[in-house]
Amino acid sequence: MSHIRALIIDDEPDIRELLELTLTRMDIDVDSAGDVSEAKRFLDREQYNICLTDMKLPDGNGIDLVRYMQKYHSATPVAVITAHGNMDIAIEAMKAGAFDFVNKPINLNALRKLVDTAVSASHLPTSSTSSAKIIGHSELIAKLKKSIQKLARSQASIYVSGESGSGKELVARSIHELGPRNSAPFVAVNCGAIPNELMESEFFGHKKGTFTGANQDKLGLFQAAEGGTLFLDEVADLPLDMQVKLLRAIQEKAIRPIGEQNEIATNVRILCATHKNLEQLVSEGDFRQDLFYRLNVIQLNVPALRERKEDIPALIDALLQRIAHNCHLEKPRIRQEARAKLTDYSYPGNIRELENILERAFTLCDDNEICESDLQLERNTPAAITESNTRKSGHFQASQNHSTIDDYLAEVEREIICETLEQARWNKTLAAKKLGISFRSLRYRLAKLGLDDSDS
Numbered sequence: 001m002s003h004i005r006a007l008i009i010d011d012e013p014d015i016r017e018l019l020e021l022t023l024t025r026m027d028i029d030v031d032s033a034g035d036v037s038e039a040k041r042f043l044d045r046e047q048y049n050i051c052l053t054d055m056k057l058p059d060g061n062g063i064d065l066v067r068y069m070q071k072y073h074s075a076t077p078v079a080v081i082t083a084h085g086n087m088d089i090a091i092e093a094m095k096a097g098a099f100d101f102v103n104k105p106i107n108l109n110a111l112r113k114l115v116d117t118a119v120s121a122s123h124l125p126t127s128s129t130s131s132a133k134i135i136g137h138s139e140l141i142a143k144l145k146k147s148i149q150k151l152a153r154s155q156a157s158i159y160v161s162g163e164s165g166s167g168k169e170l171v172a173r174s175i176h177e178l179g180p181r182n183s184a185p186f187v188a189v190n191c192g193a194i195p196n197e198l199m200e201s202e203f204f205g206h207k208k209g210t211f212t213g214a215n216q217d218k219l220g221l222f223q224a225a226e227g228g229t230l231f232l233d234e235v236a237d238l239p240l241d242m243q244v245k246l247l248r249a250i251q252e253k254a255i256r257p258i259g260e261q262n263e264i265a266t267n268v269r270i271l272c273a274t275h276k277n278l279e280q281l282v283s284e285g286d287f288r289q290d291l292f293y294r295l296n297v298i299q300l301n302v303p304a305l306r307e308r309k310e311d312i313p314a315l316i317d318a319l320l321q322r323i324a325h326n327c328h329l330e331k332p333r334i335r336q337e338a339r340a341k342l343t344d345y346s347y348p349g350n351i352r353e354l355e356n357i358l359e360r361a362f363t364l365c366d367d368n369e370i371c372e373s374d375l376q377l378e379r380n381t382p383a384a385i386t387e388s389n390t391r392k393s394g395h396f397q398a399s400q401n402h403s404t405i406d407d408y409l410a411e412v413e414r415e416i417i418c419e420t421l422e423q424a425r426w427n428k429t430l431a432a433k434k435l436g437i438s439f440r441s442l443r444y445r446l447a448k449l450g451l452d453d454s455d456s
Contacts, residue, residue: 004119005046008032009039009053009065010081015106019052022108026115036060036068043073049122050115051078052102055089063089063096070097077118077153081106087251087294094297100155110253113227113267120180121153133170135318136311140303144171147300152178157250157295160273162302165352168273169233171302176229181269184228189221192237199242201258204249210259222255225268232272235295236281240288247291270295305347305354312343315351319358327447329440332362334370341372359448363441414449417442 006028008019016032023030031046033039035058039051051069055062062080069078077099082090090101099121100114134145151158152175160168169188176186194202205220221230232238238246249255250270254263272295281287305312316339324331338361347353361374417435424430432442 004028004049006030006115007039007042007046007048007051009034009036009051009057009062011035011054011056011058015054015081018106019111022111023115026112028115028119034058036065039065040068043069043076048073048076050099050118051076052081053078054081055083055093062098063093066093066096066098075122077121079114079118091293091297094154094156097154098156099153107265110265110267117155117180117267124153124178124180134167134174135314136308137314138308138310140308141311144300144302148174149178151175151298151300153180154298155269156297157270157272159278159296159299160271160302161278161299162273162275163304163350164275165350166302166304167351168275168302169231171300172229172231172271172273175271176231176269179229179269181228185225186229186231187221187225188231188233190233192234196239196242199239200245203242203246204255205257207257207259214259218257220255220257222249222266222268223264227267229269229271232270232295234274234276235272236274236276236278236287238287240286243288243291247288247294250291250294305350309343312354313339315354316342316358319355320362323355323359323362323444327362327444329444330368332365332368332370335372338370338372338375341375341377345377359444363437363444410449413445414451417445417449417451 004027006023008016008023008030009032010016010019011034016034020030020032028049031042031048033042037059039053042048043051051065053062053065057065066078066080069076074097078097079100079102080090080093080098081104082093082101083104090103093101099118102111102114134141134148148171158172158175160171162168172188173186176182189202201214201218201220203220203222205218205223206214208214208217249266252263253267254265256263278287278292278296282289282292305315316334320334321331342354342357349356357375357377358370360376361370364374364376365371417431420434421428421431424434428442428446429439432439435442437445
């Protein structure tokens with residue numbers, strides 16, 4: 001078995017000695033260089049699993065070395081050592097391709113975690129056909145998959161931008177699964193769904209008894225994602241006071257649970273997304289510029305479905321297969337005219353809308369074949385949606401306990417079905433007749449709502 005090798009570049013003998021001793025105790029073979037020129041000679045002779053470099057060197061700087069390694073030794077993760085609090089330099093290094101950064105004075109426990117992650121990254125394949133969950137072969141999707149593969153190897157914060165329903169969480173999940181943290185948790189949170197008064201507790205946790213209702217210790221999202229990835233969806237919805245606390249947690253790589261005296265070191269990678277324009281929110285004063293720059297080290301845009309229409313046929317087949325599998329039913333056929341209609345549609349709601357259209361058609365179709373009329377695309381035109389929303393807005397506003405209208409409608413559907421099943425004494429055939437739908441459609445709806453006991 002080949003040994004793990006590390007290269008340390010620092011012109012201070014004391015720092016080199018500390019790093020050498022720490023890495024040697026981790027059973028890593030270490031070479032040391034005092035400047036950029038000597039480091040390049042080592043890199044030409046040996047292959048390393050990790051490189052640690054100081055920012056200020058006698059004949060150059062760490063960012064120059066990062067760029068050199070990106071060009072000639074891209075498979076080797078390189079981490080930069082920065083002065084405490086100098087986040088601008090750290091972000092610049094990450095944009096240039098650095099794997100991660102470590103602050104002076106060096107925290108040895110944090111350094112060991114960084115090295116472990118970097119060594120795992122060095123063993124990742126340089127190319128992969130993974131991210132198979134992202135369906136399509138268009139030029140835009142091929143480019144997106146290539147970017148995901150590259151970014152998965154880094155620890156840089158990534159801002160995933162794109163329209164609502166375009167698949168931003170799936171992209172974030174793929175980055176996690178293809179990276180060195182894939183054996184640790186991927187924790188996704190919708191920032192807009194957390195009440196303001198609970199936000200700090202949700203993110204950082206709390207100690208028992210610190211406020212009314214705190215009946216036991218609670219781990220926050222950072223602790224739940226320890227060693228893995230924390231995905232902040234709809235990050236634009238964070239209130240300004242929480243943005244300040246999140247910025248500190250990211251920069252210091254530490255959190256303080258409510259009621260706790262001491263900070264707790266954290267080791268998570270931050271990915272975020274929103275369908276809103278963060279740059280505009282920064283200019284309007286609704287989003288902190290310093291947090292934006294910290295989250296937006298690298299921006300990755302997810303294309304809208306209308307921009308990659310050649311992928312729609314493959315998406316149709318994959319989504320129908322998944323819908324049928326979830327309902328324990330046979331995948332339906334789809335007529336050519338229905339397929340053509342779906343391909344020509346503009347999809348303001350992107351992939352999520354396509355999935356909703358197919359789910360509806362799946363329940364309405366006869367003889368396990370979807371025809372054009374089953375799609376009911378006229379319901380999805382802007383005029384129809386506006387009229388429908390106008391009719392329902394008063395009813396929906398009466399129930400503010402639901403984060404989205406989908407949640408509200410699902411609960412209404414659940415109540416109607418459960419009430420009808422009780423009236424029919426849980427005879428599903430009779431219940432379907434009372435509801436005016438087919439038995440197959442009722443089975444689908446029960447499976448979707450988690451009410452299916454799989455006994456029929």
